[in-house]
Amino acid sequence: GNSVTQMEGPVTLSEEAFLTINCTYTATGYPSLFWYVQYPGEGLQLLLKATKADDKGSNKGFEATYRKETTSFHLEKGSVQVSDSAVYFCALPPQGGSEKLVFGKGTKLTVNP
């Protein structure tokens, strides 16, 4: 089935630094791709998604582009804030039409003031 490989953390940045968290996928066809975020003490929430190849998902200053050539969906933000400190998960359905999600191991981001 489909799978994701996510950059290992933890990642520590200073405020206003540029962020990249790498995610590559293995998939049959072009499933939807997701980034979820888990803030301390909270449940996972959808950060952004892309439903087809070449789509760009964006939210809260974060962006990720669904690149079929490199089978990647890297998460980027131009200027991180302390409030972005969280764990980020890349995810996709395990096969076409599946309702469930397969998650990466997560990347913990800490942003220092």
Add this chain to the structure above:
Amino acid sequence: GAGVSQSPRYKVAKRGQDVALRCDPISGHVSLFWYQQALGQGPEFLTYFQNEAQLDKSGLPSDRFFAERPEGSVSTLKIQRTQQEDSAVYLCASSYSPQASYEQYFGPGTRLTVT
């Protein structure tokens, strides 16, 4: 509006005890998922309901794990004869539609510790 709620938030069980974890999905959401999240790992799928029908239970690790959603709303995940390896955070998620591109809304989880 209310999100997905789970109870209890924390549960400590002695090895061999049975536990029941509750999930209240967002009202009107058709799909309900249970995931298990070990420390430092991503969530792993356990089981999926569409309304009251359990359509996929391929992720349940053993026959000690049982889930139900009898009226298509609240769901309960039951673990019988708990073992130490069952210690994890159990996440419930619901979705408006069964389609894979729809957002799953997660609850805060139940942290189960088996001693």
